[in-house]
Amino acid sequence: MxxxxxxxxxxxxxxxxxxxxxxxxxxxxxxxxxxxxxxxxxYELSFDNFQSNSDSIYRIVTQDEYSDGISHNPGVSPPMPEALKDDLTGVETLVPVVNSSIFVSIDNAVTNSGENNFIVEDAFFTESGYTRLFDLEVLAGDLDALDDPGQVVLTETEAKKLFGTWENAFGKSIMLAKRVEATVAAVVADIPDNSNFRFNMLASYQTLKSNKEVFGYDFEEWGSFGSNFQLYALIPESPESANVSQVDQQLLAFAEKNYKDRGTSKKSFFLQAMQEIHFDNRFDPISGEMIxxxxxxxxxxxxxxxxxxxxxxxxxxxxxxxxxxxxxxxxxxxxxxxxxxxxxxxxxxxxxxxxxxxxxxxxxxxxxxxxxxxxxxxxxxxxxxxxxxxxxxxxxxxxxxxxxxxxxxxxxxxxxxxxxxxxxxxxxxxxxxxxxxxxxxxxxxxxxxxxxxxxxxxxxxxxIQNADLGFSKEAVYYFDIPSDEDKDGRIDVLKQRLQGNSQIKTVSVSSDVPSSNNNWGSNFWFDGKREDVQFMTSLKYGDADYFENYGLQFAAGVGFSESDTLKEAVINETMAKKLNLGSPEEAIGKTITIGGGEPWMTITGVVKDFAQNSLRDEVKPFIIATEKSQYGVLGLKLDKNAGKETLASIEEEFKSIYPDAIYSGTFWDESIANFYQxxxxxxxxxxxxxxxxxxxxxxxxxxxxxxxxxxxxxxxxxxxxxxxxxxxxxxxxxxxxxxxxxxxxxxxxxxxxxxxxxxxxxxxxxxxxxxxxxxxxxxxxxxxxxxxxxxxxxxxxxxxxxxxxxxx
Structure with a gap:
């Protein structure tokens, strides 16, 4: 039929x-x-579902409640991992994970490639407990070595990049940040693309703690919260374990114990399920993208x-x-x-x-x-x-x-x-x-x-692409520079040489370009009053050429004079309004200090509001000040006739002054376009x-x-x-x-x-x-x-x- x-x-x-x-x-x-x-x-819904503990992994995140709103941070302060291990009960494993880019040097005799300096992106400092949370396929070595200082684990692809083959990498020595010697203790298979925990290197957390001056972390500073300093917990469903609501209650008690009357916000911590990390736009993932x-x-x-x-x-x-x-x-x-x-x-x-x-x-x-x-x-x-x-x-x-x-x-x-x-x-x-x-x-x-x-x-x-962002993004080229660790003045030398190039209009060194995905924030005091203002300020550090180089416009006053340390400051219009000043001109001559301490800086100008991040975000109150120790970016305003020869000469000057550093330049307008990909x-x-x-x-x-x-x-x-x-x-x-x-x-x-x-x-x-x-x-x-x-x-x-x- x-x-x-x-x-x-x-x-x-x-x-x-x-x-x-x-x-x-x-x-x-x-x-x-x-x-x-x-x-x-x-594909988007499959993120990290391959992890056998996907239903039991949680991230401890931070919430700050201010008088004018709420902000969120996926990170915690450096002392919290150790303190929470003592205060939390019913949690099977608690693991810190710190994401960083690391400058890695290896011996030419090992690579035979002629290249011995590399930047390793998405390097996680963590402990062996990481392997109890996340599934890793070990190709060689022992992951328990992550509990010892000076030990690293490479992915297969990163090992091939550094040593030619992953087999050659096992047991070899490398140098981290030019000053910390480490050994490749293990090699693991690459992490799948559909993961927000893609790393290229795992480095032992003890390496970070024992070299805090190299990597810039203070493990006694309770007030420092970085989005890359994160903490993960394994809370399986079992009678012996605390449930999520019980742990959240313990986290609220922890915040009350350690952060009551500290700072200008009401701080709290809570658990975020790993299955929500890829979709929760309040908190960025530790690596990869969210949607x-x-x-x-x-x-x-x-x-x-x-x-x-x-x-x-x-x-x-x-x-x-x-x-x-x-x-x-x-x-x-x-x-x-x-x-x-x-x-x-x-x-x-x-x-x-x-x-x-x-x-x-x-x-x-x-x-x-x-x-x-x-x-x-x-x-x-x-x-x-x-x-x-x-x-x-x-x-x-x-x-x-x-x-x-x-x-x-x-x-x-x-x-x-x-x-x-x-x-x-x-x-x-x-x-x-x-x-x-x-x-x-x-x-x-x-x-x-x-x-x-x-x-x-x-x-x-x-x-959005044609909007007035409050700055000039056209023909601005920038790249990362090493900080002057030994105060050798190489940053000044590089700037002077580039200023002599006829195809370069202006040059500025700073902590960051005016608009990026980076966010630094701090409490602050204002107008001589030794008490925190009831909202946070965003921060950037730059030299005296910062405003001209990036085309920032002044609503009142002028930019600050050249200085290597905190002396003068410029704020934005939003800051002036939130300080209840009648006009931008009223801010000129008043004093302000970052972090609630010395030195007091004199406000020399108020810049018109500009887009510090993407246009998805509201304009935040802002302070721009000089602090040479924070400089890590060099930006240039190029002449309209500048071409590939100009870019090649910039790289040549960089290499002559920083022969061991990695050079990677970017046009600023391309970076801004990536905000809206x-x-x-x-x-x-x-x-x-x-x-x-x-x-x-x-x-x-x-x-x-x-x-x-x-x-x-x-x-x-x-x-x-x-x-x-x-x-x-x-x-x-x-x-x-x-x-x-x-x-x-x-x-x-x-x-x-x-x-x-x-x-x-x-x-x-x-x-x-x-x-x-x-x-x-x-x-x-x-x-x-x-x-x-x-x-x-x-x-x-x-x-x-x-x-x-x-x-x-």
Whole structure:
């Protein structure tokens, strides 16, 4: 029986080739999109799920409550790991993890590569307890060595980079930060890409503690909180262990004990589940990137939308085809066929089309997979065919078959045999006009929502890229420089040499560029009052050329004079306002001190507010001061005629003064653009799928208008004989769809506005949404409808009426 059904289904599909091809093409587009979006969403949701303790690992994070708001920090203070080991009960393992970039030197005789200096990014200082929390595949050595000073563990890739092969690395000596000797105690396999704990090196925590002057950590400073100094706990679900709420209560008691009446904020600590680290935008992961769950939901929703649109095409065309199958259904029922058999036959045809579409989609997704990293934060090596993908494919095939085939099957199976055999099945009996109208409205509503989202996202990102950030980012080039550890003045020498280059306008050394992802903060005293102001200040340190080099503008006063130590300071407008000063000019001459102690600095100027981070964040109160010991970045304003030769000469000067250092320069505008990489990718996704939704809608419209024209050939012929013009006939066939587009627009506007408004809430700077945007969307929708429907309508209007009236 099933063999017979299959043959009949295949013959029916071959007989209606045009509709079959339209259905396959539309479903292929929808399913391909769903496959690619599923690959991205499943990758993002898989972060660190491969860890066997993923449900039991927690990060201890910090919350500061100020009078004007709440701030969050993923890190803790250096004394806390030891103190919490004594205060917390019921926690199986407590492990500090400190992320750092480390300058590594090795012996040329070991590498034979001519290169013996390297920067190791994402080097974690930790203890052997790290291996009880996280799964690591050991290739050589013993991870228990992490409890001893001077021991490191390398990943396979990092070992190959340093020693040629990972086998050569085991047992070798390396130098950390030029002053700390260490031994490669073990080599482990690389950490998978879908992890927020990707490291290149593990170094023993005791190495950090015993060389605190080298690495810059004070393990007795309770007030120092760095985002890279983190603490993790293993709390398995067992009767012997404390549950999460009990540990949170202990952390609150710890904060009350150690931080009551300390500083300007109410400090508290709580547990953050490892499964939330990749999605919680309050706290950055220790390595890798985070993504908002709203972004994942958006991608999944777009995939659902596209599949619904493709299924709507199928339903519309299949119900339209039902009249042509009425006699077949009538004969089948007269011969004893049941309604269930007709439903089975209809579902069989749908299944074949969906299966063919899914197979083509798998091939198309495989071809497109290498380009997926352009629109999403996924590795280029990501795989399509996985066990979860196969399950998803089966679900898609069955789901789309059911969604697309249910209504046509019910319609076909409901035909009365006598009416079907006499060819008296009317359009109203195959679901009526109302159903198809509703489905077309749904399609265009989805397409218009995506168009609205696309236009707003593109407008937002364009305005951000062109926004006045409060500084000049063009032609600014910067790179890291080693600090003057021995006060040898090499920073000054390098600056003087670069100032002599005619292609370089200005040069400045500082702790950081004005706008970056780095955030330093501190409590402070103001105007001679020896008490903390009730909010924190952000900090940057720079020389006297800092303001001119980066194009910072003054609202009052001037920049400070050159100094190697804290002497004078500049604040921003937000700081002046939060200090309740009547105007920026009132700040000039007042004194301020960082950290609640000497020295007091005189405020010489107030700069206009500038974007210290991305435009997602609000402008914070800010202090810029001189402190040469904090300088680690050199920035240059290049002449417009500067080219590769200028960059090469900069590197040459750097190498001549710092022959053992690693040089890596970056243009500042490129760094700023990286702030919005995910948003730009999402805007690109909107563009792609808005176009795709339009294509799918147009396919459905063309198929549907073709069917309706076929049903009205005699009417068209009669109207032409009676004198109707081509424009009149075209309007007659098109007007219904134009009305439907307007109805879809009324539905799409509030939904599109709500969804995009939620997305814009992620930015402190938000674009306006003018009425012209919605006018553009409806105009484009009408233009597409007119082009799609009009083409087929004009073709019908131009046909010879004799052919349609004599055809029986």
């Amino acid at each position: 099933w063999n017979t059904y299959s043959k009949i289904a295949w013959r029916n599909l071959k007989k209606g080739k045009r509709v079959t091809l339209i259905n396959i093409f539309g479903l292929t587009l929808g399913i391909t999109a769903a496959f690619l979006l599923f690959t991205v969403v499943s 908002r769950k709203a972004t994942i939901y958006t991608l999944a929703l777009i995939g659902v939308f596209i599949l619904i649109m493709a299924s709507i095409n199928f339903v519309n065309l299949s119900t339209a085809q039902a009249i042509g199958k009425s006699k077949e259904v009538g004969i089948r029922k007269v011969m004893g066929g049941s309604r269930l058999q007709v439903i089975g036959q209809s579902f069989g045809e749908t299944f074949i089309i969906v299966l063919i579409s899914a197979l083509i989609s798998t091939l198309a997704a495989t071809v497109l997979l290498p380009y997926l990293s352009k629109v999403a934060e996924v590795p280029e090596t990501i795989k399509l065919i996985t066990p979860s993908f196969l399950l998803f494919s089966i679900a898609i095939i069955l789901g789309v078959t059911f969604l697309s085939g249910l209504y046509p099957a019910i319609i076909l199976s409901g035909f009365q045999p006598i009416q079907a055999l006499k060819n008296k099945i009317q359009v109203a009996q195959i679901g009526g006009v109302s159903l198809r109208r509703s489905l077309v409205v749904m399609q265009f509503a989805i397409a218009q929502i995506l168009m609205i989202a696309t236009v707003i996202a593109v407008k937002q990102m364009t305005e 995910r948003e730009n990718q999402l805007a690109l996704v909107y563009k792609i799928f808005a176009v795709l939704s339009i294509v799918i809608s147009s396919i459905g419209l063309y198929g549907l208008i073709s069917f309706l024209v076929g049903q009205k050939l005699k009417e068209i012929g009669i109207r032409k004989v009676l004198g109707a013009s081509i424009p009149q006939i075209t309007f007659l066939l098109s007007k219904e769809f134009i009305y439907l587009v307007f109805i879809a627009f009324v539905i799409a506007v509030p939904l599109g506005y709500y969804l995009t408004d939620q997305w814009l809430q992620n930015f402190s700077y938000q674009t306006s949404v003018p009425i012209s945007l919605y006018v553009l969307v409806i105009a484009v929708s009408l233009l597409i409808t007119a082009a799609t429907v009009g083409f087929r309508a004009v073709k019908a209007a131009l046909s010879n009426p004799v052919d349609s009236l004599t055809d029986e």
